Amino acid sequence: GQNIDQPTEMTATEGAIVQINCTYQTSGFNGLFWYQQHAGEAPTFLSYNVLDGLEEKGRFSSFLSRSKGYSYLLLKELQMKDSASYLCAVKDSNYQLIWGAGTKLIIKP
Amino acid sequence: EPEVTQTPSHQVTQMGQEVILRCVPISNHLYFYWYRQILGQKVEFLVSFYNNEISEKSEIFDDQFSVERPDGSNFTLKIRSTKLEDSAMYFCARTTGTLETGELFFGEGSRLTVL
Numbered sequence: 001g002q003n004i005d006q007p008t009e010m011t012a013t014e015g016a017i018v019q020i021n022c023t024y025q026t027s028g029f030n031g032l033f034w035y036q037q038h039a040g041e042a043p044t045f046l047s048y049n050v051l052d053g054l055e056e057k058g059r060f061s062s063f064l065s066r067s068k069g070y071s072y073l074l075l076k077e078l079q080m081k082d083s084a085s086y087l088c089a090v091k092d093s094n095y096q097l098i099w100g101a102g103t104k105l106i107i108k109p
Numbered sequence: 110e111p112e113v114t115q116t117p118s119h120q121v122t123q124m125g126q127e128v129i130l131r132c133v134p135i136s137n138h139l140y141f142y143w144y145r146q147i148l149g150q151k152v153e154f155l156v157s158f159y160n161n162e163i164s165e166k167s168e169i170f171d172d173q174f175s176v177e178r179p180d181g182s183n184f185t186l187k188i189r190s191t192k193l194e195d196s197a198m199y200f201c202a203r204t205t206g207t208l209e210t211g212e213l214f215f216g217e218g219s220r221l222t223v224l
Contacts, residue, residue, distance in 0.1 A: 097154060
């Protein structure tokens with residue numbers, strides 16, 4: 001079966017750094033996405049990795065290791081508005097997106 | 110500003126009633142997708158639509174669901190006879206190209222509540 005695992009919930013402090021991990025087992029791999037979703041809102045695109053390594057975009061970075069079936073999203077200089085769920089999604093061999101259940105990130109002052 | 114506009118933002122309906130959810134793209138895109146998300150659960154793929162035809166559909170997308178592009182612009186998802194378990198957020202999404210080449214941009218969603 002296809003599976004994506006993320007921690008259910010994480011807590012971090014404003015101004016700090018947090019790393020959200022994602023491991024996947026899918027039938028094929030054609031890229032991994034990270035989305036941010038605030039409560040009651042639509043997911044918004046954060047990053048896309050298809051090759052191994054780190055992609056940096058402002059305060060957010062995403063890392064991929066295809067051999068390990070592993071990715072992480074790194075958020076720096078955390079702000080209160082970063083409180084949201086972070087969804088990991090993998091494109092399988094049929095180019096269908098397989099979604100994780102999301103990690104709820106709680107930022108405390 | 111959203112890439113696609115969805116209406117209604119929230120609909121409450123009785124079990125067994127028909128519901129039509131609408132998606133209006135801001136610009137001309139060929140690929141559209143419908144996803145749903147039951148409260149507190151994963152995003153689930155329903156159907157993809159290319160050039161006025163269904164290109165892929167999931168097991169969830171059974172005979173009670175249908176999609177149309179009736180006037181070449183609006184893009185609708187119809188649920189013929191709603192069930193309690195259809196209560197969810199329904200998201201329309203588009204890509205710049207296919208899912209092979211692009212990321213998904215979601216509309217703001219339509220919340221469906223079935224009583």
